[in-house]
Amino acid sequence: MKTWMSMNRLPLLLAFLALVSVSAAAQGQQQRVVVGKTFLAASADPADGNAGWALTSHGVGEKLFSVGRDGRLAGALARSAERAADGSWEVALQPGRRFSDGAPVTAAEVAAALARTNERNPAARASVGRMTLQALDELRLRIRTERPTPVMAAVLAEWPFVVYRVAERPVFTGPYAIAALRPGDAVDLVPNAHHPGAEQRPPLTIKRFPDGQSMALALEGREIDMAFNLPVESLPRLRSRDGLGTKSFPVGYQYMMWFNTRRPSLADVRVRQALGLAIDRRELVQAVRAGEVATGAFPLDTPHALRETLPTDTAQAARLLDEAGWLRGADGRRARDGQPLRLVLVAYPQRPDLVTLQPVIRARLAALGIEVRTRVAEQPSAVASSGDFDLLLWAQHTLPAGDPGFFLEAFFRSGSSSNFPGLSSPEIDRALDRLAGAESPAERVAAAAAAHRTVIAQAPVSFLMTPVWHVGLGSRLAGYEPWGSDYHVVRADMGLRR
Amino acid sequence: MLRNLPGLAFVLWLVSLVVFLLPLAMPGDPAGIALLERQQAATEENLQALRQAWGLDRSLPAQYGQFVIGFLSGDWGVSLRTGRAVVEEMQPRLPWSLAIGAGGLLIATLACLPLGHAAACRPGGLLDASTRALAVAAQSLPAFVLAIVAAWLLSAQWRLVDVYTGGPAQRLLLPTLLVALYALAPLTRLVRQALRDAADQPYMRTARAKGLSRRQALRRHGLRPALLTLLAALTPQAAWVVGGTAVVEVAFAIPGLSQLVVESIASRDHPVLRAYLLAVALLMVAVQAAAIVLRRLLDPRPAACAA
Numbered sequence: 001m002k003t004w005m006s007m008n009r010l011p012l013l014l015a016f017l018a019l020v021s022v023s024a025a026a027q028g029q030q031q032r033v034v035v036g037k038t039f040l041a042a043s044a045d046p047a048d049g050n051a052g053w054a055l056t057s058h059g060v061g062e063k064l065f066s067v068g069r070d071g072r073l074a075g076a077l078a079r080s081a082e083r084a085a086d087g088s089w090e091v092a093l094q095p096g097r098r099f100s101d102g103a104p105v106t107a108a109e110v111a112a113a114l115a116r117t118n119e120r121n122p123a124a125r126a127s128v129g130r131m132t133l134q135a136l137d138e139l140r141l142r143i144r145t146e147r148p149t150p151v152m153a154a155v156l157a158e159w160p161f162v163v164y165r166v167a168e169r170p171v172f173t174g175p176y177a178i179a180a181l182r183p184g185d186a187v188d189l190v191p192n193a194h195h196p197g198a199e200q201r202p203p204l205t206i207k208r209f210p211d212g213q214s215m216a217l218a219l220e221g222r223e224i225d226m227a228f229n230l231p232v233e234s235l236p237r238l239r240s241r242d243g244l245g246t247k248s249f250p251v252g253y254q255y256m257m258w259f260n261t262r263r264p265s266l267a268d269v270r271v272r273q274a275l276g277l278a279i280d281r282r283e284l285v286q287a288v289r290a291g292e293v294a295t296g297a298f299p300l301d302t303p304h305a306l307r308e309t310l311p312t313d314t315a316q317a318a319r320l321l322d323e324a325g326w327l328r329g330a331d332g333r334r335a336r337d338g339q340p341l342r343l344v345l346v347a348y349p350q351r352p353d354l355v356t357l358q359p360v361i362r363a364r365l366a367a368l369g370i371e372v373r374t375r376v377a378e379q380p381s382a383v384a385s386s387g388d389f390d391l392l393l394w395a396q397h398t399l400p401a402g403d404p405g406f407f408l409e410a411f412f413r414s415g416s417s418s419n420f421p422g423l424s425s426p427e428i429d430r431a432l433d434r435l436a437g438a439e440s441p442a443e444r445v446a447a448a449a450a451a452h453r454t455v456i457a458q459a460p461v462s463f464l465m466t467p468v469w470h471v472g473l474g475s476r477l478a479g480y481e482p483w484g485s486d487y488h489v490v491r492a493d494m495g496l497r498r
Numbered sequence: 499m500l501r502n503l504p505g506l507a508f509v510l511w512l513v514s515l516v517v518f519l520l521p522l523a524m525p526g527d528p529a530g531i532a533l534l535e536r537q538q539a540a541t542e543e544n545l546q547a548l549r550q551a552w553g554l555d556r557s558l559p560a561q562y563g564q565f566v567i568g569f570l571s572g573d574w575g576v577s578l579r580t581g582r583a584v585v586e587e588m589q590p591r592l593p594w595s596l597a598i599g600a601g602g603l604l605i606a607t608l609a610c611l612p613l614g615h616a617a618a619c620r621p622g623g624l625l626d627a628s629t630r631a632l633a634v635a636a637q638s639l640p641a642f643v644l645a646i647v648a649a650w651l652l653s654a655q656w657r658l659v660d661v662y663t664g665g666p667a668q669r670l671l672l673p674t675l676l677v678a679l680y681a682l683a684p685l686t687r688l689v690r691q692a693l694r695d696a697a698d699q700p701y702m703r704t705a706r707a708k709g710l711s712r713r714q715a716l717r718r719h720g721l722r723p724a725l726l727t728l729l730a731a732l733t734p735q736a737a738w739v740v741g742g743t744a745v746v747e748v749a750f751a752i753p754g755l756s757q758l759v760v761e762s763i764a765s766r767d768h769p770v771l772r773a774y775l776l777a778v779a780l781l782m783v784a785v786q787a788a789a790i791v792l793r794r795l796l797d798p799r800p801a802a803c804a805a
Contacts, residue, residue: 034663042580182590184761185753207663209751214649214662221653223663378764382526385533417533 033204033476033495036215036224039486040208042183045170046113046162047120053159058187058206059176059490061162064091064110065153065401069483071252071302073153073402077105077163077173081152084142089152093139098194099165100177107135113164114156124160126410126417150439154403159487175492176204184208189490200496212352219244219472226480227472228489231352232289235470243475248290248468250299251485252399255284255354255464257345257361258384258392262422265341266390270324272459275391277317278364281310284465287360288353294463296452297398297407304404304448310456310463317368326369334369342371343390348380353467354393361393384420392420395467397485404448405435412455421460428454506783514569517775518562521768528578528766529554552578569776575769579762584773587758594754597670599743602677603736606685607728609678614689614724619713621694629686636683641676641742645749648672662751673746680742681735685728692727696720725796729789736785740778 041054046061055061064078079092097105111133118124118131125131129146136142149155164170171177175197176189185208191201207224209215216234219227220241230238230246238244257279259272266272281293292299296306321327326334326341334341345362347354355376362372372391377383383392398407410416413432414424431451438447455461471482477495529548549555553564568575574584617626652672653661660668693716696702705715744756755774762770 036662048581182753184591184757185751205663207751209662210748210757213646214749214751217646217649217654218662220650220655221657221661223653223660379526379531379766382531382766385530386527 031202033202033226034224035204035206035490036209036218036227037206037486037489038209038211038215038229040184040187040206041181044178044181046160046164047117047124049121050123050159052117052121052162053487055162055172056159056174057486057489058174059189059204059492059494060174060178061164061172062174063157063161063163064093065157067157067399067402067484067487071399071402073157075153077110078153078156081156083150083152087148088142088144090136091141091143091152091156093141095139097173099171099173100192100194101165101171102194103165103171105163105173106138107141109165110163111135111141112166113170114161116166117160117162121160124158127155127158127406148436149405150437151403151405151444154401154405157401157403158406159400175201176490179203195492197492197496201492202495202497204490204495206490216472219474222474225474225476225495228469228482229486230470230472232470234472238472245473245478246470247473247480247482248470249482250292250301250466251397251469252299252302252487253395253397253467253485254294254297254299255351255357255467256294256297256394256396257462257464258389258394258420259460259462260387260390260392260421261460262387263390265326265343268324269459270320271326272462274317274320274324274368275365275370276459276462277311277313277320278368279361279462279464280312280364281465283360283364284357288356288465288467290468290470292466292468294465296456296463298404298452299399299466302399303445304399304452306449306452306456314368321368328369332369333371340371341369342373344373344375345391345393346375346377346380346383346389347393348377348383350380351393351395354395357393357464361391384418387420387422393464394420397487400487403444404452405444408432408435408448408451408455412451412460423458423460425454425458425460428458431455510779510783513779514566514776515562517772517779518565520775521766521771524763524766526766528552528768531766532578552576565772569773574773577762577767577770579765579767579770584769587770588755588773591753591755591758594666594670594752595743595747595756597666598673598677598746598752598754599736599739601670601674602743603681603732603739605674605678606681606735607732609682610685610689610728611721611724613682613686614693615713615716615721617686617690618693618697618716618720626690629683629690632679633683633687636680641680641745642749644679645672645676645746648676649750669750669752673743673750673752676746677739677742681739685731685735688727688731689724692724693720696723722796726793729793729796732789733782733786737782740781 039054041051041058042049043051044055046052046055052061056063062076064076065073066076068074075094077094077097079094081089081091083089093105093107093110099105114131115133128149132144134142143152162172164172173195175192175195177192179188179190181187187206189204189206191198191203209218212229212231213234215227216230216238218224219238235246238246259266259275261267285291285293293309295309298304321334325336327336329335345358347358349355358374362374365372383389396407400406409432410418412419412428414429428451431454435444435447435451438444473480480494529545532548533544546555553561572585576582577584577587580587613625613629617629620626649661649672652659659671661672662669697716697720702715702719705719706712710718743754744759747754747756748760758770759774
């Protein structure tokens with residue numbers, strides 16, 4: 001025994017035991033599904049910033065209504081929303097639903113949660129202002145709003161309105177519950193025992209990555225089972241690896257270019273229209289190697305998309321600039337009253353495609369005789385809010401709740417907080433008023449289309465393309481079908497054990 | 499050291515002033531940024547309300563006074579980005595950064611002595627040439643490049659380490675080793691040169707005459723002066739490690755202090771930036787003080803004789 005346990009054998013035994021224990025631990029880790037994302041909820045309080053959106057994305061939170069895979073609004077925790085004669089809304093809840101701690105989802109709990117969020121989170125007041133909620137009975141509640149809306153279901157499908165039970169630690173209804181939240185690093189989730197299918201659902205961790213490239217590396221190393229939103233250049237490498245696959249899907253975001261109408265050079269609608277005509281949207285799609293050309297504010301696979309293409313016409317663009325007084329000099333550059341037409345085109349690195357689009361757009365505008373300088377700003381919010389741009393490339397989900405009113409109202413109403421171009425247009429405001437009053441789905445589609453065309457004509461923005469995002473999948477999640485942009489990454493059907 | 503206290507206090511006051519003013523020089527209004535993040539209109543009324551809530555409407559001297567008093571009493575303010583206390587933001591992140599920074603520096607310090615000694619014993623030999631090549635590589639290769647290559651090799655290709663999702667030990671391994679590697683290169687050359695200088699001293703000839711081999715003589719009589727040189731180099735290396743840690747934390751998705759600082763810079767989170775900068779300045783002072791104390795222990799001779 002003593003001989004056997006001599007110094008030259010003991011280290012081997014210890015190493016073997018260590019290897020066995022590490023391997024066992026690794027086996028335990030492998031049971032858990034790991035999803036890689038570049039964004040993680042910073043808080044578990046839906047009233048806190050955009051935590052509501054993150055918690056829904058993480059499969060923790062649910063709303064009363066939700067946009068389904070087909071882009072249409074449907075009931076989730078609620079069955080219906082009906083308007084009363086006095087303009088208030090009566091919402092009926094689905095029976096039998098429970099929070100993750102087992103407590104039933106009642107009208108009183110829902111009213112308390114949404115009232116709290118509406119009070120504390122300005123984003124929850126964006127569409128209808130202040131809300132007054134009252135439980136009528138166990139499953140019905142009445143909602144009165146500061147501003148009227150014809151589409152309460154769409155409002156309640158907006159990302160701030162996650163349903164939860166108000167407590168020291170909010171409790172939710174989604175397929176997963178938070179076991180541990182490590183801000184900036186990861187969130188550990190456990191199946192919500194009170195959500196259908198819980199017994200088939202594996203534990204899950206969402207790991208935050210600083211960028212898509214490191215996420216691609218982690219997927220290659222089989223450290224994660226899914227990498228959400230990969231850079232396009234990583235796809236061929238991942239596809240060549242055994243056991244890995246990729247899927248691409250249109251995401252509901254639109255890429256667009258804001259024009260700062262406060263700048264003298266862009267105050268003239270003819271100049272803005274000329275800039276829009278100069279851009280070849282097919283070139284943009286080729287530059288990012290995926291996606292579709294935009295026909296307007298909404299993706300083609302949605303009911304609110306316009307069907308007519310946005311034209312590219314450099315000759316017309318040149319004529320418009322000439323009419324606006326921006327004439328070509330001997331050096332080929334345009335100037336007016338001795339002032340050259342110089343513009344700064346801003347993009348931000350959080351959407352890498354936008355940075356890719358910059359030189360393509362610059363080249364197109366340079367061919368028109370416009371001098372364009374590009375800038376990459378790390379803080380797009382600061383640029384947008386301060387108006388420190390001439391042209392600003394932007395990515396926006398334009399139908400987060402399935403209704404076009406949200407985007408059109410928020411970004412184009414005169415004086416609204418997100419009216420980045422700074423355009424005050426009575427025509428657009430009137431069109432938005434008509435949209436606000438349209439009640440039936442058919443009326444809303446028609447009114448939205450009219451408002452949409454008015455926006456395009458006034459050209460505070462040029463809609464560019466609908467991007468496609470890429471998801472990398474390991475063998476455990478090979479059957480996962482991505483949809484719903486980054487609003488629904490972790491869903492009830494993810495990684496179900498058979 | 500006690501005689502230096504007034505000077506030290508003056509320097510620290512100056513540092514606190516610079517640290518307070520530096521974030522103000524950054525373009526972008528934190529209140530405007532925060533309002534937009536909250537999807538609230540950036541009206542003058544809303545901006546004013548937010549600035550008032552944050553205490554930004556007071557005069558700069560008043561803000562500075564509160565900053566210094568708060569820092570000294572442990573109240574490092576509230577993060578403009580998250581609304582949580584700065585101390586609460588930093589606490590869970592500190593162990594990660596400490597492990598990488600202090601761990602890397604410790605490994606480098608311990609390893610540079612035997613490596614420098616071996617290089618000094620055989621000038622022009624394989625080890626000497628290797629450490630020289632390492633020093634050149636460390637100067638030329640950006641840390642983030644090496645980080646990506648290391649992650650690709652060890653995780654994606656060979657699957658030896660779960661660089662991003664493993665336990666703390668696995669996640670800290672590569673970043674710590676990288677920090678150690680970049681610190682090791684210059685420290686090894688420093689120790690090597692210090693030993694070479696010591697080898698030319700008269701007492702080394704005496705030691706050799708007494709029958710010690712070159713290797714033994716360097717080890718017994720050369721390491722102490724080399725240690726003194728090493729201690730002098732530790733403060734600038736510690737400063738480098740703070741910056742180097744930032745690179746590897748971001749590259750390896752480590753939820754450390756540097757990741758917090760990067761996010762705070764993007765959102766113009768002044769309280770976090772100020773607290774971090776002042777804490778790092780104090781850390782450098784502490785490192786310098788520790789180096790002085792250790793130096794005194796190693797070399798108790800008065801300064802005039804120590805040269």
